[in-house]
Amino acid sequence: MGNLLGSWRFKEPSTVEECDSTWGSDSESDDPAAEDDSGISDSVSPAESDRGAGDQGDMSPQLTDSPQCVPKMKRSFYAARDLYKYRHSYPNFKRSRQPNEYRNLRFYLNKIPLVPDGIYIEEILTKWKGDFDKLEHNHTYIQWLFPLREQGLNFYAHELTQDEIKEFQSTREAKRRFLAAYSLMLDFYGIKLLDKNGNVARAPNWQERFQHLNESQHNYLRITRILKSLGELGYEAFKAPLVRLFLEESLCHNTLPNMQHSVLEYFVYTIRLPATRRHLLRFARQHYRPAHAFLWGPPPKKRGGGVSARGSTGTGSSGIRAPAPTPEQQRRGDESPTSTSAVDAVMCQDLAGGRLKGCTSLGSNMPGLQAASMLAGARGDRNKYSEIVPL
Structure with missing residues (x-):
């Protein structure tokens, strides 16, 4: 019996849907009962609407929603499976070495250098900050600064073990240096760490660094690793503020358009935490263009076959229901004159100061646009994404 249990392996998912529990029925219980799938909550006051409509500085170009203009895309099973394994602590992971080596912890305690470069952590933290050329072109340090329980491109770097993770999280010196390394990389990307809760904002050099980040897309692999490592070493709550900022910059401000697919x-x-993913994806769905090409859910809800007896259309991929036609329109067979694409005003949160800042992307060629029709969950947004999940 013992041999049978010892040889048992967890059955890995074989489809994207099996990898993604974000919108599953088992994870919906924490949503507010009155929350609409569209992500639209309270209405905007006229004063707020006027302020939003007047801010045109970060306006992103509006793309057509015509399906003919957009190539068909689908989600990557490789990405979904990789992140499923990470979120579920690598269910079929085989320990590759004795746990008492603790190479990653000893590196962070400044006792051993990274291999193969022979550089100690203190030298990186004190001498590499602001040296953007070195941070860009050296490809061996990132696996040491942000260790994982999986092998990276630097085969001299060692994977984390569960025992080492526990020891790391209880060592103050290692945690202090880890946050310094995180701040170092944020500065490289044009972002600053604001507080111990993980809130982030644009750094003074953001324009130059965002332009570089938008063009050097190999850094997106690094960012994925950084986010994973944050979760492994006890900083799960730091992920959502950074992901939220990347969503705002890529979808609202159009400063990182090439990052859209990677961030999603x-x-x-x-x-x-599925609830945190849902909050972020609802925000993303409001601002993603073209709306019909949004691939990351939620799936359309089936309400009585999709069309009620009164003729109202069920929720589509955009999550916004079309208005029911009037009796006169039903007789004439005309479409409702109200366009669902008119809902396109956004209110983004200023992560640096906790204030609301207009980030409207209002197309002048879209008639009937009403800025007061949407609010991107601004009330209490800063606290929605700070849930801490124990490892």
């Missing part, structure tokens, strides 16, 4: 396909799914 990878960054969001490093977060272990």
